[in-house]
Amino acid sequence: MTLQDRELSMKNCMRCSFCKWVPSMNTEEFGHICPSIRYGKFHSYSGGGKVITAFGLMHGVVDYDNKMLDTVYACSACGGCGTGCSANLSDLVEPMETIYELRARIFKDGQLPDALNALLNNLKFAGNPQGSTVSRGEWAEDLGHGTTNDIALIVGEAAFDQLQWPQLHSLVGLLDGANADFVALGANEVDCGGLAYELGDVDLATSLAKAFLAKVQESGARRILTQSDAVFAALRNYFPRLGVDLSGIEVIHASEWMAEHTRPTKSTNETVTYHDSCKLGRLSEPYVPWDGEHDTEMGSIWVRRQRHVKHRYGNDGVYDAPRKVIEATGATIFEMPRIREASYCCGLNAGAKDFNPDFSASAAKDRLNEALSTGAKTMVTSCADCACHLQQVADREGMDIKVSSLLAFTQSAEE
Ligand code: SF4
Numbered sequence: 001m002t003l004q005d006r007e008l009s010m011k012n013c014m015r016c017s018f019c020k021w022v023p024s025m026n027t028e029e030f031g032h033i034c035p036s037i038r039y040g041k042f043h044s045y046s047g048g049g050k051v052i053t054a055f056g057l058m059h060g061v062v063d064y065d066n067k068m069l070d071t072v073y074a075c076s077a078c079g080g081c082g083t084g085c086s087a088n089l090s091d092l093v094e095p096m097e098t099i100y101e102l103r104a105r106i107f108k109d110g111q112l113p114d115a116l117n118a119l120l121n122n123l124k125f126a127g128n129p130q131g132s133t134v135s136r137g138e139w140a141e142d143l144g145h146g147t148t149n150d151i152a153l154i155v156g157e158a159a160f161d162q163l164q165w166p167q168l169h170s171l172v173g174l175l176d177g178a179n180a181d182f183v184a185l186g187a188n189e190v191d192c193g194g195l196a197y198e199l200g201d202v203d204l205a206t207s208l209a210k211a212f213l214a215k216v217q218e219s220g221a222r223r224i225l226t227q228s229d230a231v232f233a234a235l236r237n238y239f240p241r242l243g244v245d246l247s248g249i250e251v252i253h254a255s256e257w258m259a260e261h262t263r264p265t266k267s268t269n270e271t272v273t274y275h276d277s278c279k280l281g282r283l284s285e286p287y288v289p290w291d292g293e294h295d296t297e298m299g300s301i302w303v304r305r306q307r308h309v310k311h312r313y314g315n316d317g318v319y320d321a322p323r324k325v326i327e328a329t330g331a332t333i334f335e336m337p338r339i340r341e342a343s344y345c346c347g348l349n350a351g352a353k354d355f356n357p358d359f360s361a362s363a364a365k366d367r368l369n370e371a372l373s374t375g376a377k378t379m380v381t382s383c384a385d386c387a388c389h390l391q392q393v394a395d396r397e398g399m400d401i402k403v404s405s406l407l408a409f410t411q412s413a414e415e
């Protein structure tokens with residue numbers, strides 16, 4: 001797929017702005033779905049605006065400059081515009097698909113901003129985007145590293161964050177407690193290539209995805225289990241785009257496994273709200289390429305003849321399992337206005353925080369205000385990286401809220 005392949009879809013964009021709003025708005029205050037347009041306040045920052053930029057770039061009427069690059073990368077590739085557009089217009093435009101191709105084109109043109117190039121260089125030379133010198137296998141040094149007939153435990157970038165290690169060890173404890181047949185890949189784990197894909201370096205993403213798969217196959221696993229929302233989304237959504245075939249290997253998120261196999265030993269009566277991370281939510285919807293033909297009826301009415309009936313609205317993400325895990329502790333969930341596929345991104349994803357920290361913080365602040373509007377003082381999210389980013393912004397802004405990852409929340413509830 002290239003930008004050229006998306007020309008017809010781009011032409012279909014009618015500038016209706018559905019991509020700026022949640023499909024079913026409960027309140028105007030929390031009706032936006034796109035943190036980029038909220039930050040930039042010009043149409044060019046929206047999903048539809050990026051489609052026009054891509055069209056203009058392809059036809060040589062848009063040039064590169066810092067402002068143009070800000071409209072593209074002050075964006076967390078969160079998929080909200082895809083949900084907003086497709087809930088109203090089905091597969092007519094699919095702005096997220098164009099955003100991925102736009103990013104690939106900018107990378108090929110050598111125009112990727114320095115802050116994002118640095119992430120790619122770190123991935124190539126240090127094996128992780130932040131250039132951490134912690135060794136990937138250190139968190140799992142005390143675990144066995146043989147083969148398995150069932151589960152390969154993949155932890156993603158949490159391996160480089162010592163603050164997340166207690167959560168990883170608690171997950172290992174849960175697997176042990178359930179007598180699961182599993183192996184932690186540890187030092188053998190390879191970056192999944194998800195960030196490289198989001199930054200448009202498709203060759204690097206493909207080579208990482210292939211190396212990742214080879215290591216899983218070496219372990220003998222039939223299933224991949226991960227607590228990392230980023231890895232989970234990459235496996236379900238990006239691998240098929242890269243032609244890396246995971247068939248025969250089931251991919252499960254830790255929350256799904258926990259909902260089925262574990263029961264908290266201690267209870268809490270806390271009231272919390274739950275943040276659907278984009279990556280466990282709409283971005284983990286399995287990718288199905290559009291397959292069909294364009295035609296006309298009655299001489300001039302343009303129609304699409306689709307060979308399969310699968311539409312992607314974002315509602316095939318994982319939404320129920322983490323809620324079940326939270327509720328099993330006895331906690332009550334007060335839902336925010338924007339949930340499930342209409343969730344609002346915290347602004348962290350796709351290198352957005354490295355490129356434009358102000359954008360990233362503004363998205364987080366919006367989300368924290370929404371969480372506080374529920375009356376809950378604790379926000380739980382499956383994604384430890386979202387939790388860390390949201391808590392940093394909450395602390396800086398003096399907002400009275402505690403943000404906890406699902407594993408950390410479960411852990412503290414069991415203490
Ligand atoms: S991307 Fe979709 S929702 Fe946004 S302006 Fe274009 S057609 Fe409308």
Ligand code: SF4
Pocket residue numbers: 033034035036037045046047050074075076077078079080081082099345
């Ligand atoms: S991916 Fe998210 S931040 Fe980027 S344009 Fe779409 S909705 Fe906005």
